[in-house]
Amino acid sequence: MKEKNNGQISFEYKISPNYSNYTIAGAHGGLQPGGLITANIFSERTAIPKRITHRLTEEGGLGEIIEEDKKDAIIRDVLFSLSMTPNTAKSLGKWLIEKAEEYERHFVKVAAKEESDG
Template identity: 40%
Template sequence: MPDDAQDEITFVYEDADTVPTITATGAHGGPSPDGASVVANLYVERSSIPHHVSHQIDETGQVDLSEHSEQVTRGELTREVQASLVMTPEHAMQLGRWLQRNARQAMEQREQTFS
């Protein structure tokens, strides 16, 4: 290594004003059709709400909210996509290892805290 070459680099982390914190309970996706990237759509799962509900209007023009005449559902559960990650396969592998390492540490800390 030449004498003037650096042997260390420092990265500074800064949050943009618009960086959100999201909750993810799962991911859906996979390789892109050309294999150049991996797509992970991060979602949070919840009970579905109806697509729409109809209520009767009585003779005085009041809406009767005590019962609905029609309800159209959209399924039992909804997976609401919070964010989509697109990365190279190499970066996906690095991220996977990082997630597993940190997940193990978090589980160990949780075990120590609650035992």
């Protein structure tokens, strides 16, 4: 944190060695006894088969799938948890809404223009 004499403050951002980027599908969580709000962040995917059996072609290559051992469900992988104060939750929520609206202003106009130019 670097302070300036004119009533301003600057923050420098450094990337943690543990930094990861995730595409998320949602969150599940709630209020904690200590007053924090916790959001368990998850991604979604189809189940990965435990086992697949193929027929072999006459040439020895893979043929059709004849058996697949796979759950018939969508998997929600809980990637990490965020715990925050109510004020931080409001601030984060406001920021996310602003970014979603910014996306709509930019990309919805572009898509509508491309459609009309079509």
